[in-house]
Amino acid sequence: MTDHRNTLWQQLPETEWDIIVVGGGITGAGVAREAARTGSKVLLIEQQDYAFGTSSRSSKMVHGGLRYIAMGDIRLTWHSLVERERLLNEAPGLVDRMSYFFAHYDGGGIKSNRWAFYILLMAYDFLAGIHDRGFFNTKKFLERVPGYRSAGLQGASRYTDAVTDDTRLVLRVLDEARRDGAVTINYVKSEKTLLNGDQVSGLQVRNVMTGETADLRAKVVVNATGAWVNRMRQDVASETVSVRPQRGSHLVVSSERIPLNDAVILFHPDDKRAMFIYSWEGRTVIGTTDLDHKDDLDDEAVITAEEVRYLLRAANHEYPNAHLTDADIIATWAGVRPIVSSGKGLDPSKERRDHAVWAEKGMISVSGGKLTTFRQIAQDVLTAAEIWLPGLKTRDRKAGIFTQPTNSVALPDCTDDLYRRFTGKFGYLAERFVQEMPSDELKLIPGTQTLWAELRWALRHEQVAHLDDLLLRRTRLGLLMPHGAEECLPTIRAMALDEDWTEACWEAEVVRYRDIWQRYYSVPAPVRVAAAA
Ligand SMILES: Cc1cc2nc3c(=O)[nH]c(=O)nc-3n(C[C@H](O)[C@H](O)[C@H](O)COP(=O)(O)OP(=O)(O)OC[C@H]3O[C@@H](n4cnc5c(N)ncnc54)[C@H](O)[C@@H]3O)c2cc1C
Known part of the structure; x- marks a missing residue:
């Protein structure tokens, strides 16, 4: 390398x-x-x-953005929907359709009005050129989204957008x-x-x-x-x-604590901002905040204790029996949006x-x-x-972005879902990947949807310079596994030495990675202190 x-x-x-x-x-x-x-x-x-x-720090949605259409930004919504459909067609397994639910409650006001929402969804689907929406009654919705707030629930509207690994x-x-x-x-x-x-x-x-x-x-x-x-x-x-930098932060919790295969949109109970709780890579993500970011751009953005409390409060409001605390958080991430400012001092979300x-x-x-x-x-x-x-x-402005694998890829013991994900990630390189990687590494890391071989492939072919490149970006194990995937380090060490890293380099990289993970991807210290007090 x-x-x-x-x-x-x-x-x-x-x-x-x-x-x-x-x-x-x-x-x-x-x-x-x-x-x-x-x-x-x-x-x-x-x-x-x-x-x-x-x-690497977005909400990972490939979407038109229902809130942009609600704000009257038809052009941006339409362009985004066209691109969403194109990416869904060209990169299945990397960009996948996901159902989004919006729950309606008694006395919920205009935002919760089922019929007003339906008209919005009709327009949304019309711009995308699809028909993929519906209404779930309370029973059906709670079967699909167990544990969701049920008092006064009238049912939920369903529509679709898409999700990716950014x-x-x-x-x-x-x-x-x-x-x-x-x-x-x-x-x-x-x-x-x-x-x-x-x-x-x-x-x-x-x-x-x-x-x-x-x-x-x-x-x-x-x-x-x-x-x-x-x-x-x-x-x-x-x-x-x-350029008005705005920070958005997220929490990752296990899907045992909040079981979800879809996304739900909600309004935060305190300030009524729109937020999402959604399924990503077998975990549940809670996000996002939207705040002016005043920190030095050369420092990695990091979630604050206040944002953690804000996000947990929303999740516990929507899932009243979950009683999530900081101890349930597997990892966090924060990103900075480079918003080209209107200069009108608007609320960041607007x-x-x-x-x-x-x-x-x-x-x-x-x-x-x-x-x-x-x-x-x-x-x-x-x-x-x-x-x-x-x-x-x-140039051909309409040409496809991605080349597809030419032959079917002989990935052993794999489900249809894994096959899609694998070919979605590696595209035309998938075939070479399977031929070149050791067969005993073509299996999933327990509790994840990542193959052991993805680590070796990245070390060999994807310009990995640091351990954090490998665990936070080539794979997302550092965001998905407890303690930044500490338990995988012995196996990764063996692979890295095999791929010509020296022992001294490995030791230094582990120190660097733990420091980065602790500072920027874990729960900030004041929350832990408050929880313990
Ligand atoms: C919280 C949050 C959630 C979001 N969610 C979504 C979403 O769900 N869906 C969606 O469509 N969009 C979403 N976005 C928006 C989307 O993530 C951004 O628009 C997009 O990632 C911006 O990409 P970029 O390449 O312009 O910037 P970046 O990804 O920031 O890339 C700029 C790169 O330039 C490099 N760089 C800077 N200076 C130099 C230099 N001097 N020399 C070399 N390199 C340099 C930086 O290191 C950086 O990697 C979200 C944004 C945020 C913050």
Whole structure:
């Protein structure tokens, strides 16, 4: 891995790139994917790990967003629904349809009015071009969502959206970009924009693993740095845009404590904000908050004790017999939305989620938007880049994002569901994966939907530089298993040593991983103190 990385790094200055994409989140990955198919010379760099920013910390929904239609944002909803349907068709197993329920109660007001809600769902389905909605009476709903608040319950409306693993979505889009010739490298940071006269001519970049720097040449630079967008943009723009970072946090609990195979929408009992409780990777997730994020963007976002209490209160209100406490929380995560601010001082939940693109001196900057709409965002970015790269005009704007496995994949002892998930994650690489990985590792890690071999594959082929890359992003074991998947470490150690990690490197990585997990993915200390008092 290190050798491969070093070789890649050494070669970067040798090419004059058509496009250098800065930022390895879903936006950058989408741009690299769409640009690579035109035959352009494309490089993507990421200062940390792929999807390290918001793209590993979203709510993981591929959705139109019912609340956006309720807010009157028809265009964003429609675009998102079109993309949702496309992703469902192209990447089954990676993006899967999920039922969403909204419970109606006696005296619940307009928001809980079954018929008003039904009209909203009709419009939602109409925009998506599907008919997949209905009403569950109380008995049927409680059979489907056991333990849900039943006093005064009239029944629940059902509709569908979709769910994904956001990081794996980024990784699969990057796989497709590389298949079409793009070069991608993580742990390489853009430090300075190079100008020739008043046109961008490249970037000065730093290899974060070694400290080395290099000057890279490019015809166009795409600044897909999300919440960091202004940092690069200030090299080419006299005025920067008002990006309002907003934090959203989530809790993961076991599906024994809150059994759920679907999603429920609810309004928080205190401030009536819309939230979700939903099934993800065999666990139940409670989220999200929506708060102005004032912390340094270079620090990883982290949930606060107050947010934990807020989310637990909502869950305990909807599941009155669950009595969830901090002890039930397996892990937490927090992400920062780069909202392009209206400047009107709106409540954070009321700011629009659209993306914005700026083209200046050969740098295209992009920010805002959603995971769901990454393909459309990429198209807008490339349209803006056509002035500098007219060859981009020939691209097929409707082409599929993903290539499918050519043959059926011989994954032993697998259910239909596992097969779908596996091919959804690894796409055209699934066949090679099964041929290359040891057969005794082609089985699930107990209590998860992850194969042991996914760890080895990632160590060998997915540019894993740190243990946290492996446990928090290539796989999500650190979010799904108690204590950050501590129990898997002995087996992973053996694999890592097998894949040429040294003993000293392993020891250092374990210390680093435990520290990161404790600081950013566990329950913050004040909650534990309050619970113990
Ligand atoms: C709490 C929350 C929930 C969400 N839920 C959903 C959802 O359910 N569905 C949905 O569709 N959308 C959702 N979103 C929105 C979605 O997650 C974001 O729109 C999307 O992930 C943004 O991706 P991005 O690539 O633009 O930014 P990021 O993922 O943040 O990527 C930017 C990358 O740029 C890198 N970078 C920055 N500076 C440099 C540099 N100088 N050199 C190299 N690299 C650099 C960063 O390290 C980072 O990895 C949610 C967002 C949040 C915060």
